[in-house]
Amino acid sequence: MSFLNLETLIVTLYLVFFYLLGFALFHREVMIKTFVTKEIRESQQYAPHFKRLRILGMRFDAKYIAIILSIPFLIGSLFSFINTRPSVNAWFLSSYIFIISFTFISIIIGNYFYFKTYQNYYDIFMFGLKEDDTQAVLKNIYDDYPVIKVLFLCLILAYLPSIFSYYAIQNQYFSFSDNILILTLVYIITLLGIAFLARGTIRSLPLGKSHVQVSTLAILNKMVPNGIVAMEWAFKDRKREITFEPVDLKTGHTLMQIALQKDSLLDRIPQSDYLANTRPNVILALMESLAMNCLVLDDLIHNDLLGKLRPFYDNSFTFKRFLSSSCGTAPSLAYLYFNSPIQNISQSIAQKTPLAHTPFLVYKKQGYKTIFITSGNIMWRNLGNYLPLQGVDEIYDQNHIIDVFPEARKTLSYWGIADEFAFALAEKCLLENDEPVFINILTITNHPPYQVPNHYQTMPIQPHLLENRFGKNNEERSNMLSTFQYASNALGQFMQNITQSAVKNKTILAATGDHHVRSLSAKLPEQYFIAHAVPFILHIPDEIQQNLNITFDPKRIGSHKDIMPTLYSVSLSDIEYWNLGGQNLLAPSVNSYYNFAYNEHIWADNNGIICHSDNLTKYTWKDDMLVADEANLSTAEEANKINAYKKLLFWQINFQIKGSN
Template sequence: MYGSKIDIFIFGLKDDDTNAILSIIFDDYPIIKIIFLALFFGVFAFWLNIKIMHLKFKAIKLNKYLFVVLNLFLIYAYIIALRGHFTYNALRASSYEFSIIKAFNEISTNPLMALSWAYKEYRGQQHFKSVDLAELKDFEKELFTMFDSTYKNANHAKNHIYLNILESFGLNMLEFSNEKHNLLGRLDRHFKEDFVFKRFLSSANNTIESLNRLVFLSPNIISNGLMQKKILKYTPLQVYKNAGYDIVFVYSGNASWYNLGNYFRYQGADLIIDENTLMSEFSEVRATKHKYGIADEFMYKKIYSIFKNATKPTLVISLSISTHRPYVHESKEKLFDENLVEKEILDQFIIKNPKNALKTYAYANDEFGKFLDLVKGSDFKENIIIAATGDHRFRDIKMDLNHEKAFAYSVPFYLYVPKKLQDNIYYDKNRIGSHKDIFPTLYNLTLSEVEYLSLGGKSMLLKPENKRLEFGFNEMVWMDENGVYSNDKGYYFENNSTIKDTNKAFELDIYHKDFAKLYKEFNLYQLAYRLGIAK
């Protein structure tokens, strides 16, 4: 389902909505046929093995020394086939990849080994080792400081903030949008009017992981773990709560998913709204419900009313759901002619009904565009900042890892900033970034001389001050102005306005070679520190 070996997401079958996941798997994949073919092949292999074992071979007499050498060679070849050459440790979860072709990497481990790694990672998410503060300081010396501060800002805590995290809002899907079939709908106008960054990566490739990294600055999922009731220091929720904001979390799915509703409350949210709230307020919502949630349009109606009736600065964080399998939400209007979509585009999908996915993607973007139309015509249009991004790539599209090592994981970062707040704005649409930069951007637009946990994040609308912060990071790859980095190699970009690469590799210096490993370790250490288990 995720196009990979068995990994930690298999435990989503237990922790997530099991019936919904199984239903989608059976809808999207020929499971019965696969099981039948697997059994048939198993029987055939068993029969073939018996035949081979009963073959009669002519006895061959070998010199005993040659016999020993040949057997040693066979044992050596067998070991190499199992685990790779002795100079390459293929048996570790952290280094099983050996090829730029993802499929080769994913089949390099057998299922039991992969399940063992996944289980250890799953258990590790619920247990945290005490860390040494001196080591944390060492990471800061190697990389950058954990904390930063906003500049003096006359508009401190006076403006509403809305962060919209859209399901599967990947640039790999958006690149199919053109004049013939506009997949942005009404959002197209706002993409042209406002700030948009497209050389931008999601932090992870799964909704819950991206949400944790973006909103809680946590590399681990802790909303349903042992630490779920512990206050996590320095989250954006805490920063804005301390500045006097009301905090609202809106989800067009069920807030019990990964215990998110309760966790947002523990971390300071004043109000939680999910599909149940929306179904009780809007009579037509129930007809749009699918296995994972309801149509996004009702989420936007509720959010608009929240801002319209707000009496103090309010931060709303929303998580949409429409662009999620089974792709049933679509606009009542004809946003584009699906019959005009080129076969070359349809062939890029790995699902049976790509047109449904295109219509759902267009619907979700159009509804967000409608919401922006309303805001820009409202009486609070000068007192709100709106940011939007995708939680991860659009998964049901093929990945060309020869030229899309970073692009395959890219999402847009959209920003609406009222004209009166645009003093001293620096905008470079080709600037590189990722989820880590979203809240530092919002902090610097809305707060004055406030310290915040940055973790390498910078404001995308201020001039670059520290070259080391000019990077984008996804759990699979990372990039800076020189190129994209994967599997200890760098690859040049096609040009400075895209993050597609030429597949031409270059060697890395020590900093770039060690960066991804150091940054991931740094993230684990800072989380332990914020949970109060540092010594």
């Protein structure tokens, strides 16, 4: 009988850690050599991408190895205080190491064959083993792959660290010190090391899927996660899985009639010889928290929230009676670009299903190059994999931007890099392309924890205006206002650059907010609309305006559903598009049945607003932006229209994905 030697336990687990880490690193190199072309591997252009790939991949490997070895470390630590037979300690710990080594190695090797089949790491489709004919799938795997040989290899590779661990622990090979202080220090360092590796990061969120983008090449990004990482993501996606089912056409037609008084969701932009020949560039920025609930505090002299955006905000076609489709970035993005009321569509079972009518495809079919740029990480919400399926030709995120503008690295924060560099890349893409482009920009700077780049000089702001409405102190309020101003100013600088460039006469610029400024309290019910409103800013060159029939009514009500129909109408000719009740906001006349604004919480039209997430309570207008305090119940006709529209949103996305029964 004896106590487990703690030094032996620690050294043994260190050696097992490096053994498994070495295997994972070697396997990744095999994946790279097998699935990445020699041309890409030898290109100097992608050398920094490969460096990021290997470093980040190693961090993911270390994270999961540290997690699985934390259990024998903690249990072994307990055994060091219990008087047991050495063979019992050795048998227990070596058995555990064999099991986890076999599982770890098998899953990682299996990922190689999965990738070979599906050109992707483990994803939600691996559950087809259960959902399809399991026996047939297993037979197919057995027939197509060297299952027996791989199984034998995994057993051998798992046996090596386990048999080493058994003899090391039983014979207590590694007794390097009798000094209790040294032993305690080593133990604490090891414990902290496990915790650090298991988290994977210090300043940002724990290492996860949002960190995986290392290149503009999708194939390199797919080399980062090992099989364990990918399988965890697949299980998480499985939990978020949304069921899509074929729909009934008759039900859909009924909903269309009630909600929109139409029989089809396909609409057509009229013929325009001028636009057909001109094909102007179109740039749309979806700005983080560019919202009216903060902009109502804007004052040029004392509280400047617009900066260089002011000339465009004041002199372009700016719609302020305008709602975001949702109160979050992901759902607003899904609604705007994928016509989806389901924010997790890009992570769902439908994540590999191309949609037939995305805005990207509308422009792509007209000969436009489609580009998506974000100052964050493109693997957020799996967009890096989903956007190419929906018609996006080129995708750029913080990693590529840093490659192009190395100084951007200094602004890297919790969520990404400073917005100005995303705009700089958009400008570069615009000026360097000879073909017309449809560029979309997703910004992130105006987001908690509200940090502006060190080089930015804040213009006058008044934090006290937010007293009792936002933050705990003036420092927090100042940070929020400064960040809001910075993001607006960056957008304004970009628009100024474009309107002074060689393409100024053939480039349409548009911007809107993704949602309201969160945690900024509102006076309800008076500010119900303002609390969900975002501006829609549209700059159209004079030359294009002169050739179109444009009528601007700044009091016209709209929402995200109207953005694409408006952009199509001022840039394209005779095209068909999917329309969920949107209209051209610059048309001489309005379709009275489309003349409403929709947000996931409120519905607005010329009669007032209806809180459809709260018993359909209705408030009439006090002025253009504020509503009266007195509440009423919506009429039966209003309630039917709103409920039909909400059901129609889900009906049509199911129709696009699964068709009709």
